[in-house]
Amino acid sequence: GAGVSQSPSNKVTEKGKDVELRCDPISGHTALYWYRQSLGQGLEFLIYFQGNSAPDKSGLPSDRFSAERTGGSVSTLTIQRTQQEDSAVYLCASSFYRDTQYFGPGTRLTVL
Amino acid sequence: EDKVVQSPLSLVVHEGDTVTLNCSYEVTNFRSLLWYKQEKKAPTFLFMLTSSGIEKKSGRLSSILDKKELFSILNITATQTGDSAIYLCAVEALGNEKLTFGTGTRLTIIP
Numbered sequence: 437g438a439g440v441s442q443s444p445s446n447k448v449t450e451k452g453k454d455v456e457l458r459c460d461p462i463s464g465h466t467a468l469y470w471y472r473q474s475l476g477q478g479l480e481f482l483i484y485f486q487g488n489s490a491p492d493k494s495g496l497p498s499d500r501f502s503a504e505r506t507g508g509s510v511s512t513l514t515i516q517r518t519q520q521e522d523s524a525v526y527l528c529a530s531s532f533y534r535d536t537q538y539f540g541p542g543t544r545l546t547v548l
Numbered sequence: 549e550d551k552v553v554q555s556p557l558s559l560v561v562h563e564g565d566t567v568t569l570n571c572s573y574e575v576t577n578f579r580s581l582l583w584y585k586q587e588k589k590a591p592t593f594l595f596m597l598t599s600s601g602i603e604k605k606s607g608r609l610s611s612i613l614d615k616k617e618l619f620s621i622l623n624i625t626a627t628q629t630g631d632s633a634i635y636l637c638a639v640e641a642l643g644n645e646k647l648t649f650g651t652g653t654r655l656t657i658i659p
Contacts, residue, residue, distance in 0.1 A: 440590075467645065478552070478649035479591070479636065486645065495646065525589055534645060536582070536596055542589035 438462070440540030442528050448546045449518055457513045457543045461530030468511050469537060470503055474524040482526075485511065486533070518547045550575040554637050554650035562658050565627050569653045571637030572619040581620050582647065583611055584636040591636055594622070624655075632657045 441460045449455050461468045470482040481495040485505045496502070500518075505511040515522055525544050529537040551574045561567055573581065580598045584591035595604045597613035597620060604611050608627075613620045624631055634654050638647040 469646065471647075471649075476651070478651040479638070479647070481646040481648070484645050492646065527589070527591070536593050537647060538593060539584070539591045544589070 440528055440530050440538055442526075442540040442543050444543060445541065446544045446546075448548065450548050451520060452517055454514065454516045455518055455545065457515075457526050457545070459511045459513070459528030459530075459540060461509065461511070461528070462538060465530035465532050465538075466508070467531045467533060467537075468505055469529040469531075470511070470513050471527045471529065472524045473527060473542075479527060482513070515545075518545075520547045523547045550639060550641060550644075550648040552637055552639055552648055552650035554635075554653050556653060557651070558654040558656070560656045560658060561627060563627060563629060565657075566623065566625045567627060567655060569622040569624075569635050569637075569655070570619065571621070571650060573637075573639045573648075574618065575639045575641050575648065577642040577644075578615065579640045579642045581613055582638045582640070583620070583622050584638065586634040586636055586652065587632075594635075627655075627657045629657045629659055631655060 443458045468485045471479040483503045484492040500516045503513045525542045527542045529539045531537045555570045583594040595611045600615040608625045611622045634652040636652045638649045
């Protein structure tokens with residue numbers, strides 16, 4: 437079946453604008469994760485959804501970042517009032533409960 | 549705070565060589581250690597290790613975990629140019645679903 441998909445693949449925006457990044461997990465996967473990878477850095481956990489449970493938001497770097505998951509499937513990561521330090525590749529992963537996480541191709545965000 | 553350190557940061561070898569990538573970790577209530585290969589953007593899953601001393605093998609790639617010394621190695625034999633990538637190591641703790649990643653080892657294979 438299809439893997440994790442993300443859109444857009446690339447996003448260039450101006451400082452101060454809001455952006456929305458989308459993730460479609462693997463069908464049937466219960467868990468969805470967002471990570472961020474800045475240049476030269478490892479992947480940094482942002483937020484985790486598991487079924488209908490309250491999300492684990494412990495990795496969100498500021499209140500400008502939020503995410504939602506509608507109907508237990510598609511997720512949107514929103515960054516408000518973007519800053520240059522938000523420039524990174526945003527990766528989404530999904531898993532069946534706590535099994536192996538499979539990653540999408542990511543969205544490369546550039547804030548000018 | 550959970551921590552993963554990978555070495556070397558980068559490695560350049562000739563095609564046909566064998567390489568060993570290292571991953572050491574500190575984690576409270578260890579559950580598993582995972583290796584991913586990242587070409588371009590999407591990390592692709594290689595191995596999940598949960599028990600010490602049991603080698604996981606897939607073709608020319610193999611990996612083993614030492615839970616006493618808190619490290620894992622990833623071996624690649626007879627390297628090919630297609631092995632060029634960033635290799636990421638991550639750990640998962642019990643009761644904490646997020647993965648903690650190292651910064652990766654950038655492997656470059658020269659033809």
